[in-house]
Amino acid sequence: MAGTKKKKSALRKFASARKSASPGSQRDAARGTAAGKGIDPGRVRAILKGLDEAYPAATCALRHGNAFQLLISTILSAQCTDERVNIVTATLFPKYPNAKAFAYANPAELEQDIRPTGFFRNKTKSIMGASKKIVEEFHGEVPQTMEQLLTLPGVARKTANVVLGTAFGIASGVVVDTHVMRLTGRLDLSKNTDPKKIEQDLMQIIPRDRWILFSHQLIWHGRRVCQARKPKCLECNLERICYSKDKTV
Numbered sequence: 001m002a003g004t005k006k007k008k009s010a011l012r013k014f015a016s017a018r019k020s021a022s023p024g025s026q027r028d029a030a031r032g033t034a035a036g037k038g039i040d041p042g043r044v045r046a047i048l049k050g051l052d053e054a055y056p057a058a059t060c061a062l063r064h065g066n067a068f069q070l071l072i073s074t075i076l077s078a079q080c081t082d083e084r085v086n087i088v089t090a091t092l093f094p095k096y097p098n099a100k101a102f103a104y105a106n107p108a109e110l111e112q113d114i115r116p117t118g119f120f121r122n123k124t125k126s127i128m129g130a131s132k133k134i135v136e137e138f139h140g141e142v143p144q145t146m147e148q149l150l151t152l153p154g155v156a157r158k159t160a161n162v163v164l165g166t167a168f169g170i171a172s173g174v175v176v177d178t179h180v181m182r183l184t185g186r187l188d189l190s191k192n193t194d195p196k197k198i199e200q201d202l203m204q205i206i207p208r209d210r211w212i213l214f215s216h217q218l219i220w221h222g223r224r225v226c227q228a229r230k231p232k233c234l235e236c237n238l239e240r241i242c243y244s245k246d247k248t249v
């Protein structure tokens with residue numbers, strides 16, 4: 001009898017807790033993304049403020065002279081550091097000065113030219129395919145819409161966002177690379193692990209006029225402070241609002 005009473009009281013408590021849950025948290029639970037705590041607007045503003053203070057001038061670390069070179073560098077940067085890409089492109093860009101030069105290059109020679117960046121066979125196919133399409137279908141100019149960029153071989157949303165944001169100042173989305181994936185998890189801005197879903201989550205909680213800078217700032221923070229293996233939480237100005245299980249303080 002006592003057991004049944006206890007059970008009924010627990011059920012009443014559970015029902016009342018569900019009733020009092022805010023519409024926001026119910027929405028969050030329904031879409032399976034960040035908990036209300038993580039994406040609370042005040043907390044998101046505090047994260048943006050902290051990133052602004054730490055990295056007011058964050059920008060793309062890939063050296064480039066124009067949108068086309070940035071596209072090639074971004075393709076080369078897959079599974080490779082920006083530093084290594086910059087070393088390779090320092091001799092690559094003078095040798096192949098435009099889209100036409102890449103489009104009709106000798107594939108075996110290009111493979112060797114970009115070999116230090118890794119995955120050089122696939123990257124050669126992507127670079128030559130994208131360059132050919134740019135020459136033959138876009139009059140030699142890098143297209144300026146997400147839809148058109150996604151038609152280029154080897155170009156997915158991450159690369160398209162880098163080119164549109166950095167080369168053209170067009171905020172079409174948020175760059176989600178390995179750093180952004182890790183940091184959005186640690187900062188509880190998204191519960192998702194799929195880059196496309198993380199991007200959708202970030203586009204909902206970050207103001208559009210911050211998308212370009214926010215991507216660069218998060219990447220800089222991931223490289224300098226919130227590193228994968230041992231985040232330097234003692235040096236992190238977001239430490240006060242971070243409750244990641246990876247924290248080292």
Ligand code: SF4
Nearest residue numbers: 226231233236239242
């Ligand atoms: S406190 Fe640590 S885990 Fe949290 S964002 Fe800063 S460096 Fe990353």
